Amino acid sequence: MSALLRAMRADITMLDVDAIVNAANSSLLGGGGVDGAIHRAAGPALLEECRALGGCAPGEARITRGHRLKARHVIHAVGPVWHGGTRGEAQLLASCYRQALGLAQQYGLRSIAFPSISTGAFGFPIERAAPIAIGEAQSFARASRVLDEIIFCCFSAQDLSVYRRALTQAGIALDPP
Numbered sequence: 001m002s003a004l005l006r007a008m009r010a011d012i013t014m015l016d017v018d019a020i021v022n023a024a025n026s027s028l029l030g031g032g033g034v035d036g037a038i039h040r041a042a043g044p045a046l047l048e049e050c051r052a053l054g055g056c057a058p059g060e061a062r063i064t065r066g067h068r069l070k071a072r073h074v075i076h077a078v079g080p081v082w083h084g085g086t087r088g089e090a091q092l093l094a095s096c097y098r099q100a101l102g103l104a105q106q107y108g109l110r111s112i113a114f115p116s117i118s119t120g121a122f123g124f125p126i127e128r129a130a131p132i133a134i135g136e137a138q139s140f141a142r143a144s145r146v147l148d149e150i151i152f153c154c155f156s157a158q159d160l161s162v163y164r165r166a167l168t169q170a171g172i173a174l175d176p177p
Helices: 033-042 044-051 089-106 126-143 157-169
Strands: 004-009 019-024 061-065 073-078 111-114 149-154
Touching (some): 004 126, 033 044, 073 089, 126 157
Parallel strands (some): 019 073, 019 111
16 A cells, blocks of 8 residues: 555645545535535635536535645545435445545545545444545555545544544554644
8 A cells, every 4th residue: 555544633624735525515516514614715716616517426526626725626525414324325435435536546636635524414423434434545545556645634533533543443553643
């Protein structure tokens, strides 16, 4: 595996990476949580670019420029709404990560930062989501040498703890806290 996988607590809108991933809704036109924060930080040109995309289905991703962000691109990934795990939520979430990583490869990006997709307003349990995210990133890193760094950017100390535990369980050495 060539890419460094790590978890950190930070404001994803402030990261200087090739791409940040937006936990978007299917309209791609902004919303609450990380989606709203990214749209506010990127400015109105992001909304205009997203309007031209015509939306995005759950499990899929689209890429735009970063506009006023430090990140050069925003990859908008639409995660599933949690319905108890009976409607293919795990598969849709895994697809979000695969699609976002595929776009990173397609665009020749070297660094990407993910929020915890679907674990906020969409209600996906973070304890189930983190291993899915890390597993998809590990698989991608083994198969592709494009990315140098894959960051799981956590909003809270509690979320960071869940991601650090999942990284350890996946056999990934942790950065010092």
